Amino acid sequence: MVWNMDKLRSMEIFVEVIDSGSFTAAAERFGLSPVMIGKHIRELEERLGARLLTRTTRRQSLTEIGRQYGERCRQILADIAAAETGAEAMRAAPRGLLKVSAPVTFGSQLLAPAVADYLAQHAEVSIELVLNDRVVDMVEEGIDAAVRIGDLDDSSLVARPLMPYRMQICASPDYLARAGVPQSPSDLMRHQCLDYLHWSRHLRWKLRRGDGEGGAAQADVPASRFRSNNGQALRMAALRGYGIVMQAEMLLDEDIATGRLQPLLQDYLPQPRAMHLLYPRDRRPTPKLTSFVDFMLARFGARPAVQPAVQPAVQPAAQPAA
Numbered sequence: 001m002v003w004n005m006d007k008l009r010s011m012e013i014f015v016e017v018i019d020s021g022s023f024t025a026a027a028e029r030f031g032l033s034p035v036m037i038g039k040h041i042r043e044l045e046e047r048l049g050a051r052l053l054t055r056t057t058r059r060q061s062l063t064e065i066g067r068q069y070g071e072r073c074r075q076i077l078a079d080i081a082a083a084e085t086g087a088e089a090m091r092a093a094p095r096g097l098l099k100v101s102a103p104v105t106f107g108s109q110l111l112a113p114a115v116a117d118y119l120a121q122h123a124e125v126s127i128e129l130v131l132n133d134r135v136v137d138m139v140e141e142g143i144d145a146a147v148r149i150g151d152l153d154d155s156s157l158v159a160r161p162l163m164p165y166r167m168q169i170c171a172s173p174d175y176l177a178r179a180g181v182p183q184s185p186s187d188l189m190r191h192q193c194l195d196y197l198h199w200s201r202h203l204r205w206k207l208r209r210g211d212g213e214g215g216a217a218q219a220d221v222p223a224s225r226f227r228s229n230n231g232q233a234l235r236m237a238a239l240r241g242y243g244i245v246m247q248a249e250m251l252l253d254e255d256i257a258t259g260r261l262q263p264l265l266q267d268y269l270p271q272p273r274a275m276h277l278l279y280p281r282d283r284r285p286t287p288k289l290t291s292f293v294d295f296m297l298a299r300f301g302a303r304p305a306v307q308p309a310v311q312p313a314v315q316p317a318a319q320p321a322a
Helices: 005-020 023-030 034-048 064-090 104-121 173-179 185-190 231-239 249-258 287-300
Strands: 053-055 060-062 096-102 125-131 145-149 152-161 167-171 206-208 216-218 245-248 275-280 313-316
Touching: 005 023, 005 034, 005 064, 023 034, 034 064, 060 064, 096 104, 096 287, 104 125, 104 145, 104 231, 104 245, 104 249, 104 287, 125 287, 145 287, 152 287, 167 173, 167 249, 231 245, 231 249, 245 249, 275 287
Parallel strands: 096 125, 096 145
Antiparallel strands: 053 060, 145 275, 152 275, 152 313, 167 245, 206 216
16 A cells, blocks of 8 residues: 555545534534535545545444544554654654774774763663774664774765774793794794784785885785784784784774783874774764764874864775774
């Protein structure tokens, strides 16, 4: 059955005719003529193929079909009113479900604790946090907001810059005692280097050049005997003394601070990568999304630059982050 605004209007008029008891009273309620009220009722009857009202010169009464149809109309109109009220309420204060996507390392190390703080501030919001290092289709997977790392392409999405995504290179003291401490990227050829599976060829061990001219160059490293699609797994292998790991600073900084891992090649660390919060453009964003965006910018926003209200629309590139 095809629904349209005319049909809903006719249903409203039919219910009013039942409640008021006459076409004239219903006409006054809707600001129409009694003739137009009658036309709406006849159109309903033609669609249904049955009479809804029996009319005489003195009174009108519902047929059995009219009585049943009237009850269903009341329920449908009540459901529509409830839906509209719910939508208005959701735009009045943060409430409802937010589905958020983020890379695994950032999501588990920093975003998950931050989400707990956000939920403590907004009791009527729920968050579903999806951690994945692949680039998700936000529309297809129903994502409200996503954190993306790397270069972005133009699209209909809004992008707000977050803090840079920095990398760190390190190994355990036990490993370095056995294998020696590399002094330059060329020394890595003599070491076990732990590889991240989602790195593309042009990102694998791409280190900053040490010639003072800036830029980056691919370090020659041997094929790794241990590769993983999870930075935490590579971290654990490094802690066990297996080799040298290059992963997000946020994943390794506590181990470095406690001495479990020792930082290496600090003059050659990769250039920090841009990180953005993406969300669909909407002329009237819901309070739950607006409050979450504001929270993310306050917690993780790029500094010291002041963030404008709206950034250029961008779309994530195909390269996932470590």
